[in-house]
Amino acid sequence: MYDIAIIGGGPAGVSAAINAKILNKSYIWLSSRPTSKKVERAELIKNYPGLPNVTGEQLAWALMHHTESMGIGLTEEVVTGVYETGGKFTLLVGDKDYDAKTVILCLGVEAAKPVEGEEEFLGRGISYCATCDGMLYKGKRIAVVCTDKRFEHEIEYLCSIAGTCYVFPLYRGYEIRAENAKTVLKSPQKYEGDARLKRVIYKGGSLDVDGVFILKSAISPATLVHGLHVADGHIAVDRGCATNIAGIFAAGDCTGRPYQYVKAVGEGNVAVHSAVEYMANAE
Amino acid sequence: MYDIAIIGGGPAGVSAAINAKILNKSYIWLSSRPTSKKVERAELIKNYPGLPNVTGEQLAWALMHHTESMGIGLTEEVVTGVYETGGKFTLLVGDKDYDAKTVILCLGVEAAKPVEGEEEFLGRGISYCATCDGMLYKGKRIAVVCTDKRFEHEIEYLCSIAGTCYVFPLYRGYEIRAENAKTVLKSPQKYEGDARLKRVIYKGGSLDVDGVFILKSAISPATLVHGLHVADGHIAVDRGCATNIAGIFAAGDCTGRPYQYVKAVGEGNVAVHSAVEYMANAE
Numbered sequence: 001m002y003d004i005a006i007i008g009g010g011p012a013g014v015s016a017a018i019n020a021k022i023l024n025k026s027y028i029w030l031s032s033r034p035t036s037k038k039v040e041r042a043e044l045i046k047n048y049p050g051l052p053n054v055t056g057e058q059l060a061w062a063l064m065h066h067t068e069s070m071g072i073g074l075t076e077e078v079v080t081g082v083y084e085t086g087g088k089f090t091l092l093v094g095d096k097d098y099d100a101k102t103v104i105l106c107l108g109v110e111a112a113k114p115v116e117g118e119e120e121f122l123g124r125g126i127s128y129c130a131t132c133d134g135m136l137y138k139g140k141r142i143a144v145v146c147t148d149k150r151f152e153h154e155i156e157y158l159c160s161i162a163g164t165c166y167v168f169p170l171y172r173g174y175e176i177r178a179e180n181a182k183t184v185l186k187s188p189q190k191y192e193g194d195a196r197l198k199r200v201i202y203k204g205g206s207l208d209v210d211g212v213f214i215l216k217s218a219i220s221p222a223t224l225v226h227g228l229h230v231a232d233g234h235i236a237v238d239r240g241c242a243t244n245i246a247g248i249f250a251a252g253d254c255t256g257r258p259y260q261y262v263k264a265v266g267e268g269n270v271a272v273h274s275a276v277e278y279m280a281n282a283e
Numbered sequence: 284m285y286d287i288a289i290i291g292g293g294p295a296g297v298s299a300a301i302n303a304k305i306l307n308k309s310y311i312w313l314s315s316r317p318t319s320k321k322v323e324r325a326e327l328i329k330n331y332p333g334l335p336n337v338t339g340e341q342l343a344w345a346l347m348h349h350t351e352s353m354g355i356g357l358t359e360e361v362v363t364g365v366y367e368t369g370g371k372f373t374l375l376v377g378d379k380d381y382d383a384k385t386v387i388l389c390l391g392v393e394a395a396k397p398v399e400g401e402e403e404f405l406g407r408g409i410s411y412c413a414t415c416d417g418m419l420y421k422g423k424r425i426a427v428v429c430t431d432k433r434f435e436h437e438i439e440y441l442c443s444i445a446g447t448c449y450v451f452p453l454y455r456g457y458e459i460r461a462e463n464a465k466t467v468l469k470s471p472q473k474y475e476g477d478a479r480l481k482r483v484i485y486k487g488g489s490l491d492v493d494g495v496f497i498l499k500s501a502i503s504p505a506t507l508v509h510g511l512h513v514a515d516g517h518i519a520v521d522r523g524c525a526t527n528i529a530g531i532f533a534a535g536d537c538t539g540r541p542y543q544y545v546k547a548v549g550e551g552n553v554a555v556h557s558a559v560e561y562m563a564n565a566e
Contacts, residue, residue: 015332015545022330047305049298049548050345051333052352062333069335131305131556153563160307239522239539256522258556262298265332266549273541 001099002028004275005091007079008106009033011261012252014063015268016104017072023276028098030091032078034064039261041123043133048262056123059261082225082248089247101282102247102275105235106268107221107254117191118214125197126212129259130154133213139163140210143200145188149173151215155181158213166200166207188212221254232256241271242278249275284382285311287558288374290362290507291389292316294544295535297346298551299387300355306559311381313374315361315433315500318343322544331545342544361500363411365508365531372530377414384565385530385558388518389551390504390537397503400474408480409495411502413437416494422446423493426483428471432456434498438464441496449483449490471495504537515539524554525561532558 006016009031020027042056051062067074081092082103091098118126127133130144134157143166144155152175159165159178166182167174174183186202191212193199199208222230229236229244234256241249251267253259289299292314303310325339334345350357364375365386374381401409410416413427417440426449427438435458442448442461450457450464451471459466469485474495476482482491505513512519512527517539524532534550536542 011332015330018330018332046353047298047301047552048333049294049301049349049551050331050342052349059333066332066335070329131302135305153560156563157306237522239520258553260552260556262552263549266546266552268332269330269543269545269549270541273543 001088001101002026003100003279004028004102004104004272005030005089005098005100006104006106007031007082007091008108008252008254009074010039010106010108010252010264011059011063012106012108012254012264012268012271013104014067015265016106016251016272017067017074017268018070019269019272020275021070021072023272025272025276025279028100029072029074030077030079030093030098031074032076034074034076039063042129043123043127043136045132045261046135047131047260079224084245084247101279102249103225104241104268104271104275105221105225105243105248105250105254106252106264107224107235107250109233109253109259115188115190117193117197121191121193121197121212124195125193125210126191126214128214128216130158130213130215131258131260133211134158134161137162137211141208142166143168143184143188143207143209143212145170145212145214145216147171147216152176154213154215166209168200168202239270240274240277241267242274247275247278247282284371284384285309286383286562287311287385287387287555288313288372288381288383289387289389290314290365290374291391291535291537292318292357293322293389293391293535293547294342294346295389295391295537295547295551295554296387297350298548299389299534299555300350300357300551301353302552302555303558304353304355306555308555308559308562311383312355312357313360313362313376313381314357315359317357317359318347322346328544330543361411361502362507363415363502367528367530375412375415377412384562385532386508387524387551387554387558388504388508388526388531388533388537389535389547389554390501390507390518390533392516392536392542397506398471398473400476400480401497402503402506404474404476404480404495405506407478408476408493409474409497411497411499413441413496413498416496417441417444420445420494424491425449426451426467426471426490426492426495428453428495428497428499430454430499433500435459437496437498449492451483451485504533522553523557523560524550525557530558530561530565 003025190201249271252264286308532554535547
């Protein structure tokens with residue numbers, strides 16, 4: 001039985017694994033991929049303190065190098081379910097299972113059904129993060145696909161940078177006053193291009209753009225962990241990253257916005273400290 | 284008026300400044316020192332993801348280099364008070380003040396516990412600001428309690444105004460040559476008086492004075508911001524780093540454990556995003 005099972009190979013998972021190792025806890029670190037696809041594909045990251053202007057690839061390398069230099073290994077397996085069984089947690093992985101005293105969920109935000117071309121051009125003209133990549137499109141023509149009114153301030157931010165901003169508001173009560181915002185009351189159906197994204201296709205038309213920002217909320221991880229409290233698409237946690245299930249913690253994008261690498265690594269650290277405290281109190 | 288005032292030069296402040304800049308907000312970043320003394324003195328940091336095995340000096344350099352590379356400047360001044368005035372916040376700095384729509388407190392935990400009577404007589408004989416209140420004590424008997432050699436020029440200034448100046452140097456390498464300075468090599472234990480401060484008590488004696496100047500870089504959060512909710516010695520914040528005062532946020536060690544650099548930078552990021560959202564909703 002492990003002290004801590006960490007699920008997810010993104011920045012929150014990396015940070016959790018590093019801290020579990022430093023705190024001398026036995027752990028298993030599981031992920032479907034060795035590093036986060038989202039990190040690798042980020043064009044340029046300006047707000048990871050200490051690593052100015054790194055590409056996603058560079059940050060992913062730095063994180064992987066950090067864990068490797070400490071002898072921390074990741075088990076590349078997909079967890080299909082987490083069940084509480086007699087004071088411990090059982091993680092189902094294919095036809096195997098692992099037991100752990102505590103679980104740290106670093107699940108990221110699963111992209112809702114991607115539109116055709118969305119995954120293909122992610123990092124090559126398509127971005128999920130206004131803060132990260134907005135400045136790359138200064139004075140350019142962009143489209144912003146937004147699924148929720150809560151992200152309107154990010155649309156405003158992008159409009160303040162871009163030359164022309166085609167906004168696809170996929171929600172009600174749209175209110176953007178930026179002069180360079182042009183509303184398109186359609187859903188994108190396809191993203192096209194060659195080496196990079198070139199255009200957005202929607203029913204009845206298409207638009208040539210330099211980039212597309214897709215601002216969408218997360219999908220519930222409640223299917224993975226039965227009974228997990230999910231609010232507004234994110235795992236509900238307290239300041240110590242504890243979920244509603246004693247012994248299960250969560251960190252990173254899955255706990256909510258801002259979807260930022262530095263927030264994720266911070267929470268990975270907090271979650272491990274909380275898990276260690278939880279085990280100390282349980283003994 | 285600035286959008287965001289950031290107080291504190293440690294990792295949380297660095298992260299907040301980087302994010303304020305990226306999000307195109309106007310900001311002022313204030314700190315008594317250009318970097319955190321605590322970071323510089325850390326021996327080895329193993330859990331800052333992406334920078335394995337850095338010394339404190341190396342991390343401090345990496346953070347400073349990051350802000351410098353983005354043209355982010357720190358204003359090296361001590362904030363002695365934050366006041367809410369008509370929907371904005373006013374920060375007192377010496378005899379100047381700065382206005383901001385939001386404030387992010389990144390105060391660390393070095394703030395020494397105030398001595399008994401210190402908060403009671405603040406503004407009634409006790410002052411944190413030589414420049415602001417020095418002239419009130421022309422020819423009078425004052426005490427100056429100083430925690431850092433960097434403030435010695437303020438002691439000299441006060442000696443040039445006061446009649447008698449009792450100096451309590453709480454640091455090494457004390458050098459004051461003013462003729463009216465009388466050194467007391469003790470720590471003040473209590474401040475006494477009635478409507479106004481009357482005397483300083485220290486181990487083995489007491490001194491009757493008209494005023495006391497306490498020159499320190501870290502002022503306790505509740506003293507700095509009147510009405511701020513502090514629990515267990517930490518600023519109480521929610522998941523978005525919001526304090527009990529709308530428009531004031533906090534990040535880093537001052538919000539509680541774990542006292543870790545990576546947790547601090549994560550919160551600096553979160554606090555700025557929350558401040559931006561707050562301003563968007565306030566408009």
